[in-house]
Amino acid sequence: MYKIKFYKGDYLQRQQQANADKAVAYVEHHFNSSASEQANYAVVVVGSNASQTSRNWGRWYARAIAEQFGTKVAGDEGILVGGWNGRGDGNLKHTQMPALLLEPLFASNPQQAEIIRSASGQAALARVLAESIRRFFPKGGLIAFSVGHKYKTSAPNDRGAALAGGGTEADHAEKVLEHTAALLAEASPTPQPRMLRVMQGDQLLFEKQVDEDAVLVWSSDRNLLFIPD
């Protein structure tokens, strides 16, 4: 069973409180921003002292986001260890559990800002995050959520980057985390068999259990997803 708790205050306080609560995982949600409207990759910051679990989890999440939204990953296969020149490291390195700082989309990219603002985009972001948590923390436990920029004691008015077309990074990151919390509250903590799913937006079209080791190959010529003999 997952228990979700949102942490507030300055970033150090959030991490210390999550440690005291013995959270099993820590997620701080942001969106990226650039002076270029075209920037469109997914990246995850992990602390300079990140465990292998944090690195694997971050890479898995970044790849899943890039696949979901048809973009690519940046950094070292999707992660920036210690952030860019140390920026973002302090948001994570005081945690005693696997911890990620997410930057799945660009608030400055008009197309991606539209996704961030939309209910379907927020649902898709939440689905990927919830799935990553179920995959890497299948036994359940306390998951610590931190909304980037918002609720800082030292800068109570900070909302992060402006979304192209209106809105703020922090308010929309909070919506994604709230949606993720609702998904995790429904989730079974028992390990799930590997499932092949075909989805259209939120709607499940097809679902079938597949072997854990099966390699799935997509043939665009034949329009066929198959498991080679």
Add this chain to the structure above:
Amino acid sequence: MSWRLRLGALWLGLALAGAALAQRDSTHLLVYFSNARLATDPADCAAVFARDRDVPHTGAVATAALQQLFAGPTPAEKAMGWRSPFSASTAGLLKSVRVRDGTAYVDLHDLRGELAGATSSCGAAEFQSQVQRTLRQFASIQRVVLAIDGQPRTFYEWMNEDCGSANGRCNAAAFAAPGKTSGARP
């Protein structure tokens, strides 16, 4: 010498004297902006490229360079793909620059609201690489420490960076102490 040759020599002399005068009356600087059309890796937000700027002659070259940088690319440059977190709305960002022992201490006005995207991983890379490269064109600057309203801790907390040896442990005294303003060697 024919009158034509004399006239030509006179024009040449005048042109050379004018050029020399213009050179003395202006200072040539570089500012560094991003340009995705020139970058080999479009995901490298720290990639910056030089643009020329000529300003009225000044010895305060670090100040002049940052003032040009903080005004952002011109509309013509924007049309050619030049990008920066800085724009006309941040043209007044600079409070002062002091250069001491190879370090430029750059004090900024509090325009965090105008630069909200500069704290993301890509935005921070753009902001800091443009400032660093613009200042490091001067041989006398090897390190850059920034502050907002004289407080480096305010700047680095905003950037979510620790106060360590790279930023002088956020020692505000370096910004308050008298120093040579913008005394960079071009």
